[in-house]
Amino acid sequence: MISPEAAARLHGLAFAGQGRGWRVAEFADLFAQRGVVCVGRPEGFALTRVIADEAELLTIAVDPEAQRQGHARSLLGEIEMAAAAQGAAQMFLEVADDNLAARGLYTASGYAETGRRPGYYERATARVDAILMVKAL
Numbered sequence: 001m002i003s004p005e006a007a008a009r010l011h012g013l014a015f016a017g018q019g020r021g022w023r024v025a026e027f028a029d030l031f032a033q034r035g036v037v038c039v040g041r042p043e044g045f046a047l048t049r050v051i052a053d054e055a056e057l058l059t060i061a062v063d064p065e066a067q068r069q070g071h072a073r074s075l076l077g078e079i080e081m082a083a084a085a086q087g088a089a090q091m092f093l094e095v096a097d098d099n100l101a102a103r104g105l106y107t108a109s110g111y112a113e114t115g116r117r118p119g120y121y122e123r124a125t126a127r128v129d130a131i132l133m134v135k136a137l
């Protein structure tokens, strides 16, 4: 578990240039919600919401200074185990088509594409598809 302050700081660092970071109050609200599970360490964190037997990965972020050292891969493993312990049978997520680091992470971690939302994310000059992915836990 990490504090809302630490989560907001890491989120801002990891998503710099990719839109608005989530604020401390937003993390505090999320952490208080039923079914929301967070795993974290100084270098990064992952957040999921479990509803019945389905979990949704809400976000995962690693400090740019600590990327490519396996933190996200192990955070994802930890959050999958935590979600499964709460009864989730599947983990769902959405990722932007142009987010090659995250897509690489999810594919390497056993997630498979199940669909797309065309033009879901707005960028400065274009719209980008959201890719929907799922993994059985």
Ligand SMILES: CC(C)(COP(=O)(O)OP(=O)(O)OC[C@H]1O[C@@H](n2cnc3c(N)ncnc32)[C@H](O)[C@@H]1OP(=O)(O)O)[C@@H](O)C(=O)NCCC(=O)NCCS
Pocket (backbone or CB within 6 Å): 014, 015, 059, 060, 061, 062, 063, 066, 067, 068, 069, 070, 071, 072, 073, 074, 094, 095, 096, 099, 100, 101, 102, 104, 105, 106, 108
């Ligand atoms: C995506 C993110 C969480 C990955 O964190 P990380 O700790 O660097 O990832 P890991 O070191 O655990 O990498 C695991 C695997 O993911 C893939 N991967 C990670 N970064 C990658 C990159 N920049 N390009 C291609 N593949 C990448 C690789 O397969 C990697 O395995 P390898 O290093 O053995 O090749 C990190 O880049 C990040 O915080 N990005 C900004 C936030 C974000 O986009 N979150 C996801 C939103 S859907």
